[in-house]
Amino acid sequence: MTLGRLVLAWIVVTAWFGLATFAIAYLVATLTALPQQNYWVAVPTSLLKWRVVEAGLLTLIASLWFDSIGSGQWWLLFVLIGALATVAIWYGAPPDKTPTRALIAGAVADIGRYAIAGGLLAWRLS
Secondary structure: OOHHHHHHHHHHHHHHHHHHHHHHHHHHHOOOOOOOOOOOOOHHHOOOOHHHHHHHHHHHHHHHHHHOOOOOHHHHHHHHHHHHHHHHHHHOOOOOOOOHHHHHHHHHHHHHHHHHHHHHHHHHOO
């Protein structure tokens, strides 16, 4: 695996994670029935910085997967990683009045975000 391929894959996944972060924030805001004046949902800069780090770590995991273990069943690996990240968010968050449907939609969107990132990495790295 060359460094150039890893960096390109990281950039692709970072772009996807940035887009998905805004889309998921909009989805959760819509499902919680928050009054909105426009279609823009504020996302903290710290969250976007974490998405860059998260994309880098996921790219390194994908590099190990595609270079050593193989490319079979990659989707299962990324769905499980997405589920693991979502469960950590659910149990680490303080209880609030967020509707259950918004929590479930956010969890499904997060798992989908990881599965699509896995597809992008399978495309770029294998």
